[in-house]
Amino acid sequence: MNEEIIIAGFGGQGVLSMGMTLAYSGMVEDKEVVWMPSYGPEMRGGTANCTVILSDKKVSSPIINQFDTAIILNQPSMDKFESAVKPGGVLMYETNNIINQPTRTDISIFSIPANMESVKLQNKKIMNMVMLGAFLSARHVIPLKSIIEALKKVLPERHHHLIPLNEQALTRGMELHKVAANSEGRS
Amino acid sequence: MSQKHLMKGNEALAEAAIRAGMKGYFGYPITPQSELLEYLSVHLNNRGGSFVQAESEIAAINMVYGAAGIGERAMTSTSSPGFSLMQECISYIACAELPCLLVNIVRGGPGLGTIQPSQGDYFQAVKGGGHGDYKLIVLAPNSVQEMADFVYLGFDLADKYRNPVLILSDGALGQMMEAVKFPDYDIEAHKVDKSEWATTGNATGTHKVITSLYIKTEKMEEVNLKLQAKYREIQEKEVRYETVETEDADLVIVAFGLSARVAHKAVDICREQGMKVGLLRPKTLFPFPKDQIKSLAEQVDQMLVVEMNAGQMLEDVQLNVSGKIPVEFYGRMGGLIPTPDEIVNKIKSMYEQYNPMEVTHV
Amino acid sequence: MSDTFNEGITCEFLDDCDIVWDRPDSLLDTRLHYCPGCGHSVVHRLLMEVVDELGIRDRTIGIAPVGCSVFAYNYLNIDMQQAAHGRATAVATGIKRVRPDRIVFTYQGDGDLAAIGTGETIHTVNRGENIVIIFINNGIYGMTGGQMAPTTLPGVKTSTTTSGRDVSIHGHPLKIAEMLALLPGAYYVTRTSVISANHVRKTKKALLKAFKYQMEGKGGVSFVEVVSNCPAGWKMTPVDSNKWLETNVFDNFPLGDIKLPVKD
Numbered sequence: 001m002n003e004e005i006i007i008a009g010f011g012g013q014g015v016l017s018m019g020m021t022l023a024y025s026g027m028v029e030d031k032e033v034v035w036m037p038s039y040g041p042e043m044r045g046g047t048a049n050c051t052v053i054l055s056d057k058k059v060s061s062p063i064i065n066q067f068d069t070a071i072i073l074n075q076p077s078m079d080k081f082e083s084a085v086k087p088g089g090v091l092m093y094e095t096n097n098i099i100n101q102p103t104r105t106d107i108s109i110f111s112i113p114a115n116m117e118s119v120k121l122q123n124k125k126i127m128n129m130v131m132l133g134a135f136l137s138a139r140h141v142i143p144l145k146s147i148i149e150a151l152k153k154v155l156p157e158r159h160h161h162l163i164p165l166n167e168q169a170l171t172r173g174m175e176l177h178k179v180a181a182n183s184e185g186r187s
Numbered sequence: 188m189s190q191k192h193l194m195k196g197n198e199a200l201a202e203a204a205i206r207a208g209m210k211g212y213f214g215y216p217i218t219p220q221s222e223l224l225e226y227l228s229v230h231l232n233n234r235g236g237s238f239v240q241a242e243s244e245i246a247a248i249n250m251v252y253g254a255a256g257i258g259e260r261a262m263t264s265t266s267s268p269g270f271s272l273m274q275e276c277i278s279y280i281a282c283a284e285l286p287c288l289l290v291n292i293v294r295g296g297p298g299l300g301t302i303q304p305s306q307g308d309y310f311q312a313v314k315g316g317g318h319g320d321y322k323l324i325v326l327a328p329n330s331v332q333e334m335a336d337f338v339y340l341g342f343d344l345a346d347k348y349r350n351p352v353l354i355l356s357d358g359a360l361g362q363m364m365e366a367v368k369f370p371d372y373d374i375e376a377h378k379v380d381k382s383e384w385a386t387t388g389n390a391t392g393t394h395k396v397i398t399s400l401y402i403k404t405e406k407m408e409e410v411n412l413k414l415q416a417k418y419r420e421i422q423e424k425e426v427r428y429e430t431v432e433t434e435d436a437d438l439v440i441v442a443f444g445l446s447a448r449v450a451h452k453a454v455d456i457c458r459e460q461g462m463k464v465g466l467l468r469p470k471t472l473f474p475f476p477k478d479q480i481k482s483l484a485e486q487v488d489q490m491l492v493v494e495m496n497a498g499q500m501l502e503d504v505q506l507n508v509s510g511k512i513p514v515e516f517y518g519r520m521g522g523l524i525p526t527p528d529e530i531v532n533k534i535k536s537m538y539e540q541y542n543p544m545e546v547t548h549v
Numbered sequence: 550m551s552d553t554f555n556e557g558i559t560c561e562f563l564d565d566c567d568i569v570w571d572r573p574d575s576l577l578d579t580r581l582h583y584c585p586g587c588g589h590s591v592v593h594r595l596l597m598e599v600v601d602e603l604g605i606r607d608r609t610i611g612i613a614p615v616g617c618s619v620f621a622y623n624y625l626n627i628d629m630q631q632a633a634h635g636r637a638t639a640v641a642t643g644i645k646r647v648r649p650d651r652i653v654f655t656y657q658g659d660g661d662l663a664a665i666g667t668g669e670t671i672h673t674v675n676r677g678e679n680i681v682i683i684f685i686n687n688g689i690y691g692m693t694g695g696q697m698a699p700t701t702l703p704g705v706k707t708s709t710t711t712s713g714r715d716v717s718i719h720g721h722p723l724k725i726a727e728m729l730a731l732l733p734g735a736y737y738v739t740r741t742s743v744i745s746a747n748h749v750r751k752t753k754k755a756l757l758k759a760f761k762y763q764m765e766g767k768g769g770v771s772f773v774e775v776v777s778n779c780p781a782g783w784k785m786t787p788v789d790s791n792k793w794l795e796t797n798v799f800d801n802f803p804l805g806d807i808k809l810p811v812k813d
Contacts, residue, residue, distance in 0.1 A: 020193075020364065027193050027366050035193070035364035061452035062363055063445070065526045153193075211647040237646040241639070242672035249636035249669070253643025256630045257610065257651070261643065276633050283631075386628035386644075388651060389575075390607035396622045398631035 001031070001056050003141045004064055006081055008049035009073025009097070014128030017154065018071070019050035022132065024150035025142045026054040034062045047076050054141055069139060071131055075099055090138050092177070094131060110138060110180040117172050123162075126169040133173020134180075144170060191368055196334040197222035197361040200290065200354070203338035204262055205234050208374035209288075211254035211261040213239045213247040215269060218302040219358035220292035223264045244269040248276040248289075255285040256397045258385030260342055264290035266358070267308055268299060270316075277351060278317030282399035282410065284384075286345035288338065289323070289353045292361040295522035303522025304357035306444060309499035312355045313473045320411055322418045324352040324425065325472040327443040331365035333470075339372055346379040348421060355472060357495070359445050359524065427470040428479055432458065436465030438534060439483050441504050442493040443469050445524065450493050453530035464534060472500070480507035489537055490514045493530055495523070513541070573597040575606050575626045582620055586787020588777030589617060591743040592685060593624055595753045596656075599760055600627060609652040610644055612637045614666070616658035617691045635666025638673035641680045652763055654681035659700040660690045663725045670725065677734030677769045681759045684726070684772065686802065687779040695782040699723040702801055707782075722801055726774045730808040736769025737762055738808040742776045742799070744791040767810065776802045 005022070009015045019035050026033035034053040051067075053059050070081045072093040078100065085091050087106045095113040102109050114130035136144060147170060151163055194202070201223045204212065212231055214224045224240065231238040241247035247263045254261035265273065270291045280287060291312065295305035312325045324344050326337040334356060341352040386395050401407040429447075431454055433439055442450040447468040457464035467483060469476050480503075483490070489512055492501040498516045505514050517533040519525045572578065575597035583589045600606050606627055613621035615634035622629035632640040637655035645653045662670050662684050673680070689707060690696040696709040700722050704713040730738040737759060741752040752775055759771035776798055778790035785793060 023364060024193050027191060033193065033366055036359065037362055060455060061449040061527050062359070063449050063524045063526060064452075065528060211643060213643060239642065239646055239676075242668055245636065246639040246669050246672065249633060249639035250643030250646070252632070253612070253630060253640035254647040256640070257644050257648050259647040261647065276636065279633055386610050386630055387648070388606070388608035388610065389627050394622070394626050395628045396631070397629070398622065400619060400631055
């Protein structure tokens with residue numbers, strides 16, 4: 001298994017922490033992992049992205065320009081990374097944040113209403129976990145229980161009471177992916 | 188071996204320094220190394236060491252001079268412009284033969300430059316940097332694991348040779364997270380007797396002096412000759428490198444640090460496409476793996492040097508290839524990182540243009 | 550020329566004499582390179598008397614940076630580190646932070662402490678490092694041949710102010726001791742001289758106090774400024790240079806305590 005993922009959006013959407021949780025869960029699964037953030041001025045309110053690589057063998061380059069999966073949370077990131085998904089790969093995006101729909105036909109595309117779902121769960125910060133849940137369902141590289149393990153490491157102790165809410169969001173994300181896959185006739 | 192931790196390169200390096208028995212850390216904030224400073228500000232003072240945020244890089248390196256001079260493990264870390272500021276004192280440290288660990292998380296230059304990763308400080312690291320004839324032992328990690336491992340190695344080499352050791356890394360390796368295991372390291376077992384020279388107080392009646400001032404020219408030359416003999420010994424004994432698929436290669440990439448990670452991927456892609464490409468990665472930039480370059484020049488048809496600069500290690504490769512085979516260069520500057528595809532394309536063009544008739548093998 | 554300090558001096562009746570003065574053990578028996586009449590040698594002697602009297606030679610580390618006193622380690626039989634120009638207090642910080650049980654002092658001139666090393670000086674004092682700073686202020690760059698120092702008085706001729714220091718061009722003499730006294734990290738700040746036996750005694754007392762404060766771990770810098778002379782640089786006889794101190798310099802750099810420890 002070798003999964004190369006780009007997660008991209010605005011600063012504040014939980015892009016980096018989503019990637020970190022994913023990387024941690026990979027370590028729980030005893031995979032080789034790399035988490036590479038974009039850093040610098042971009043961190044201050046502009047676009048933010050991070051690359052996560054999960055692999056059964058040692059990861060050579062942390063710098064890659066083609067991805068198996070792109071998780072896109074805003075339009076500028078869609079414009080930048082749609083073309084960087086490998087043929088046959090997956091592109092999933094947050095429904096409300098995208099104006100121009102992706103046009104590629106050689107990849108699987110899923111629109112996930114994660115923002116709306118986070119409103120229903122009464123915590124807008126949980127949007128990234130809904131997206132992560134959708135990823136778990138789409139790619140099957142990490143089981144849900146390892147993400148929960150990872151959250152225990154990523155979240156500071158004082159936020160551990162939020163883990164059940166995170167789990168709910170992840171589960172909802174997995175369901176939303178299935179809905180999106182059925183409606184678009186893809187899996 | 189203990190458990191795995193997911194850490195940023197900067198944090199792994201800082202944690203390793205504490206575990207290696209560092210007693211004094213002195214630093215000044217500069218992107219992209221500030222996590223090092225921040226991590227140590229939280230953890231060092233309650234784990235047996237002393238953390239000082241200095242008023243400048245100049246003050247920081249001079250604090251290292253003092254702490255190393257009294258025989259304790261001391262370290263500073265900075266990024267490119269800050270490392271330039273430290274050069275005067277590093278020259279003093281090299282001449283006074285004080286063991287210490289320096290870290291340069293390189294960013295793009297020249298000038299204030301950019302905060303994105305670069306390897307533009309290679310010349311400064313391996314050719315001196317400050318005034319006079321001296322050398323640092325230069326270690327170039329290419330993973331978060333090596334960011335930690337080279338701290339132990341660095342302190343040990345520094346103590347062994349009474350020489351400053353530099354870890355030359357970059358912003359990307361500092362900022363990225365990978366799993367890291369910290370070795371079981373027995374600080375006491377690695378302690379070196381420094382009582383002959385460390386200025387801990389005159390308890391014997393004969394005082395010890397740490398200086399780099401020798402007004403008599405003959406004495407100054409003697410000091411220089413001693414240093415040069417030490418550098419030759421280091422060149423003989425301490426070369427470290429890694430090779431990837433060089434055995435049957437007809438083209439070898441030479442790259443260090445982050446560039447070598449990208450180059451490794453390029454090697455994988457080339458191999459999948461049937462090209463016999465290998466990789467030589469120097470882990471020590473001084474001492475440089477001269478003999479390995481020389482013997483590869485006898486074996487392969489072409490070499491490609493990949494760096495995040497305008498071609499600095501390239502000169503050391505060319506020097507050792509001595510014109511026997513063509514040496515090409517691919518580099519990005521200004522904080523940009525070459526991608527595997529860019530390197531593969533360069534290799535393809537090298538194969539296309541290669542004409543064995545033009546090369547005379549000596 | 551004799552290479553030892555007291556070779557040739559004999560006293561047939563030594564056994565019958567009371568020794569009223571002797572070279573302190575920690576002062577090496579060697580010729581000094583300082584010019585005749587220079588205050589450095591007196592302060593060196595006082596400093597080593599203090600080290601001997603306090604019995605701290607086995608745990609004292611001195612730092613002499615660039616300037617005339619760069620060779621202090623040739624005379625002081627204590628462990629020493631030679632520092633880069635201006636950086637003595639940073640070096641002292643490094644030593645003291647990793648070995649707080651050691652007694653650490655710097656010995657710096659005016660160019661070193663108040664020009665190139667101003668930043669280190671201010672921040673070391675501001676951090677309240679528990680060290681002693683000895684500041685020899687002679688108003689000139691002695692070692693490099695008599696250039697203007699930050700403490701050179703207005704109108705004084707040096708090799709870089711040949712018509713005299715013009716404050717509109719070169720600025721004013723820097724009273725760094727008064728500046729440092731404002732910082733909470735300064736524990737004890739005083740200004741003395743060594744122009745006469747009386748002043749020498751006062752300087753010795755000040756040095757003793759400064760070292761005791763450090764040993765007691767009072768916290769904070771003890772700063773002893775010695776306003777001294779430079780007969781060669783000033784192009785004066787030693788006697789005239791001391792007179793000049795009294796008639797001109799002390800007005801600008803008044804002697805006495807600038808900051809005393811708050812009684813607890």
